[in-house]
Amino acid sequence: MVITKSTNHEDEENSRRRQTHPTDVDEDDDVGDPVNSSVAANDNDEDAHQRLRRNGGDVKVDEVEVLMMMSVTMIHQTVEKISKLE
Incomplete structure (x- = not known):
């Protein structure tokens, strides 16, 4: 072939x-x-x-909101860790 x-x-x-x-x-x-x-x-x-x-549009919106809050929390935690290192 x-x-x-x-x-x-x-x-x-x-x-x-x-x-x-x-x-x-x-x-x-x-x-x-x-x-x-x-x-x-x-x-x-x-x-x-x-x-x-x-x-399920409402479900998708809820999922996006949760992901956004998780992202904000992770960013906040990362900023705190960086500030402790300085």
């Missing part, structure tokens, strides 16, 4: 192919109807954001 490294030309061709043949689902199933990938991605991002807010 021979493994070859792709060239920049191949990478560009693959990128171009993905742009002209997006993998997004065309909901109205019109053959030849290009799918606007950026709109689909933006819609997906917004949907994910809304689900996060409904399903």
Whole structure:
């Protein structure tokens, strides 16, 4: 089995192919109807954001607050240790 490294030309061709043949689902199933990938991605991002807010956004905020307080405590302890060394 021979493994070859792709060239920049191949990478560009693959990128171009993905742009002209997006993998997004065309909901109205019109053959030849290009799918606007950026709109689909933006819609997906917004949907994910809304689900996060409904399903646990508060939990994530609480976790961030705890991590911030731990960081502040560690910084404070480090400053105290440094001041004792001086």
